[in-house]
Amino acid sequence: MSDRQDQVREEQAAVDLRYARLDLLREQTRARLARTRRVGPSGSPQNRSERDAFATLYENRLAQLEGVEQRLCFGRLDLVEGTTRYIGRIGLTDEDHTSLLTDWRAPAAQAFYRATSAHPDGVVRRRQLVTRGRTVTALEDEVLDLDAWSQEDGRTSEVAGTGALLASLAGARTGRMGDIVATIQAEQDAVIRGDLAGALVVQGGPGTGKTAVALHRAAYLLYAHRSTLERSGVLVVGPSRTFLRYIDQVLPSLGETGVVTSTVAGLHPGVVADGTEDDATAEVKGRAVMARVVARAVRLRQRVPDHETSVRVDGKVVVVRPRDVVDARAKARRTGRPHNLARVVFVREMLQRLAEQYVQQLGFAVPPEDRAEVLEELRTTREIRIALNLAWMPLTPQRLVEDLLTRPARLEAAAPELSARDRRLLLREPGAPWTPADVPLLDEAAELLGEDDQAERAQAAADARRRQEELDYARQVLRSSGAGGGLVSAEALAERFASGGPVLTTAERAASDRTWTYGHVVVDEAQELSAMAWRMLLRRCPTRSMTIVGDVAQTTSGAGTRSWAATLDPVLRGSWRLAELTVNYRTPASVAEAAQRVARAHQLPASPLTSARDVPDALRVHHVAEDAVEEAVVAATHSSLADLGLLDGGDAEAGRVAVVAADDDVPRLARALAASSVADHLVPAGPSVLDAHVAVLTPRETKGLEFDAVVLVEPALVGKASAADLYVAMTRPTRTLHVVTSSALPAGMEDDGS
């Protein structure tokens, strides 16, 4: 038997041992969960909530243990001192607490990603274990310290290391992003393990792993700062619901299930923003000046009447005078409280003044205890209520923004700094559905209006007292049960013990609370965010602990950014740091180079990019007559499916093709494909377009996604609408870019003659 086979066998035994431990832990957790559930709905409220808390704890632990099945153990370090260390998705120890597997996020695993021959960091050999299911199929060795290696072991070994990376890059796509935990590269690792504090901006060209890095960083931060982040939660913001589906398996595969993912539009609970609007309108709504416009709209709802209103109450006449409204309004505004809360002060002040008028007409002094009665009488008089409401109306955010955007006079008064054209763009039909760009306006309004939360505040004080008691109790429980396992803190357990109400996880509570502030926020495709969207996000992250990833050359929204400094300096006051990723892992070099040429020709601020690999014949240009475009698109799609081995039988899960065309062409092409030989491949096998082998998409819908092959239709038309759209579309394929064109190619995208 060869030396290599011996080594594979040795590693198989090591991997088997770790899976056996995983199986045992799963079994034990399942048994504990079943025991906890069997207790049934009896006992005191304290007992019940304790049982629910443990059930949640075991459910989370089980989800974690089940999420890490694939490539549980993927690496091994041989260290100078003669010991070995296995690296994997989670940490495992045996019964005696001896380490079996080091969590990839632990400091002891860092050398696996960072050590180089120049800086071996105590590592003699780094080994990648390539596995399929639970079977070790190959080993990839990198000897980092040749001196130490030859002294210690005379065996020969293949010095490789990039094989596992290249194999993972070449694999067919499934419509879901995978993790990169086994092959994180050094420049990516530095970003992933960067400090929690402050805002870290990661700029990088297409395919440099920004999304992957951002998600691995979320998992890393949860591991390294669990006690902080477990209670406050981590939020991941992505550009669309399709994108969120695309990434939804990455964090669970890294053993993290409690992260909230959302679009910006989804962050305002209770608002469904499924309306659409053109880019020009969204651009105006996203401008920073809209914060002033909304603030002015609120102030304009605190109005001084232009005449007096006399009201008869019990035979006396009280007068709502403009002068009193001016004084009461000034007093209410001086509190600095939001509109609906300051209104309480306004109303109280006005009622006092009206009571004064009333009492004076009685002709005798009213004792203080009777004065309350007078105030109540006045407060409940309909005409007075109407007069006070007209002066200071309680408002919901929806009402304020709806009024602002449907009434030209109100808009003109609130937005004098906008041009007549911009104001026209903002106007909408009454009752029209909310759009994504409306949501930051609603959120701004909610902030300025506030809610009348007196009852809630009293409840919060009572809750705080009770929580302290529960916290003490939870500490005792953790001490006596040893159940924490690093996954849950006493504080988190206490939260779950809190009686009254279902047992909600941090993620569930955070997602349903507009005013929740997260411990860390990850923003992907951040270049698309408008100034108003940034304000909304920053309200949810007062600590400014953020990971912001994006590419200013891919900005397609009119409200987005072309310069991080221009966008972030005003909102983060200069306190952010920049990291750059420079290696493209997605697109074959020849396609990436064509995309870079196009970007330069269109003056996009494209980052320098080196490609990790090339694929022969990756860029294929098809010049056709205008009336032959559809046929050529079908043929290119057909050939892509054939290349992926999806035509015969065609039931393989993996393999994704996108047909990308200008917005107006998409319906026509979808029809042509539906009537062609590839029709069966257009039908999604699941709830998302990503579940079909072939998807027909606009360039914007492909944002952040990737496909094995892309059929790009009429690039000149795509580029005319937006050069960034063209750049995005060109950089989506992992293998082949078919370009179907009936006119001259856009500048930079030279025909390679094929």
Ligand SMILES: Nc1ncnc2c1ncn2[C@@H]1O[C@H](COP(=O)(O)OP(=O)(O)OP(=O)(O)O)[C@@H](O)[C@H]1O
């Ligand atoms: N270290 C790595 N090992 C294996 N695959 C990697 C690695 N880094 C990135 N990739 C892969 O490269 C592809 C592109 O990554 P990702 O989508 O994160 O890039 P991006 O920078 O966000 O791209 P874009 O800006 O175009 O959206 C993904 O398939 C990802 O899994």
